Amino acid sequence: MTVLDDIIAGVVRKTSEREAQVSLDEIRRRAAAAPDAKDVISALRDVPGAVSIIAEIKRRSPSKGDLSDIPDPAHLAQIYEQGGASMVSVLTEELRFKGSLEDLAEVRRAVDIPVLRKDFIVTPYQVHEARAYGADSILLIVAALEQPALISLIERAKSLGMTPLVETHSRLEVFRALEAGAEVIGVNARNLKDLSVDRRNVDEVIDVIPADVIAVAESGVRSARDVLDYALAGADSVLVGEALVTSRSPLEQISDMVSAGSHPALLTDRKKRVRDAGDKAQ
Secondary structure, eight states: OOHHHHHHHHHHHHHHHHHHHSOHHHHHHHHHHSOOOOOHHHHHHSSSSSOEEEEEEOSEETTTEEOOOOSOHHHHHHHHHHTTOSEEEEEOOSTTTOOOHHHHHHHHHHOSSOEEEESOOOSHHHHHHHHHTTOSEEEEEGGGSOHHHHHHHHHHHHHTTOOOEEEESSHHHHHHHHHTTOSEEEEESBOTTTOOBOTHHHHHHGGGSOTTSEEEEESOOOSHHHHHHHHHHTOSEEEEOHHHHTOSOHHHHHHHHHHHHTOTTSOSOHHHHHHHHHHHHO
């Protein structure tokens, strides 16, 4: 069993426990009553520079262990927004990441920018649950889903007004995401089987994402320089977690990363940006 398989098994068990307390019909009702979801596409694309930043709230990771207590996720989200983040990602998985749906709800009330529920979503219940707690986007991992399920969950999320971030790890998975109707595709440098990080994976995969689809680089970001490197590799947006939650000054850190993404040297035309970077390297 891989790390991903083990995490999903725990997620399915915890989801079943929540559904036993709040039925699917009730969570559907709560989702329908929630305020309309915010426009994720515009938030990620309509930024002053070439690359937007998705700032993450994460207490723990399976690979690094405890990262930060984060007693007030709403306050941290406000710092991210103040620093120029275009979206806030909130880990809600309990067993491995020490997250919660309450974190998601608190963050949604605290900021005006879109909020992503980052979890291992494999059931329709979780999609409605995300909307009920205020999510504007959800993470869907291609490696965790058969194609019919991926298509179904993307369609369900869109029907609720959300725009899923569909995570991939290979070119084949990008093609699956596109076939399923993804409008925002993430390329993760982290191998979910053994949790190793290889940023070259982003370089090798992201170029097959069409220019009209938002490409998000995930994992391996430690500094503003890394944001710049991912931008040159072809990212439209960069998701940053560990570097922010472990920083002594998250406001300064997020501000530096936002500035890197809006560097004057970066062209907003992603394909031309990548071609120019390749020409300079030769």
